[in-house]
Amino acid sequence: MRRKKSPPGFNIHHRKPRRFGGQTTEENISVVRRVEHKAWNILFDNLPAHDVVRLFREYWEIFGNESRVTHEIRQIGLSVLGEMENFQKYKDLLSEAELNRIKRTLSTERSKLRKSRAWGVLFSGLSLEQILVKINGVWIDPDYKLVAEVTQATNVKLEARF
Ligand SMILES: [Zn+2]
Secondary structure: OOOOOOOOOOOEEEOOOOHHHHOOHHHHHEEEEEEHHHHHHHHHHHOOHHHHHHHHHHHHHHHHHHHHHHHHHHHHHHHHHHHHHHHHHHHHOHHHHHHHHHHHHHHHHHHHHHHHHHHHHHHHOHHHHHHHHHHHHHHOOOOEEEEEEEEEEEEEEEEEEO
């Protein structure tokens, strides 16, 4: 088989990750926008489908509500800025332990911020149904299908099925 090349700004994505035996075959690869590929890796880190499902469920709890996400990003952004300010202002006065606490908080918050943004890049403006179509059609191991069972407006059960 000839090696598939992606056009500029695009990447080849292995739906079943190579490190879990995913092959470079027509049905296992997708051509994806590079920014989206990066976002996918920030959120799902090249993990196998059952981990994607577990993580998706966690993210959905946080990011499932668009206006809440906007609020969340704002809050996290403010808290990162606040901690940065404290850090700059007081770094000569603070104890080692206190500095380390701030650094840990900063890194946790930055990671949350990165994930919120990544979620936005991939799924902003899409309904849950559209998100699942996208994940199933482009991103996850083609042997799996992420399905949602909506029992109430706010109660969404997500699982992966063969
Ligand atoms: Zn990939």
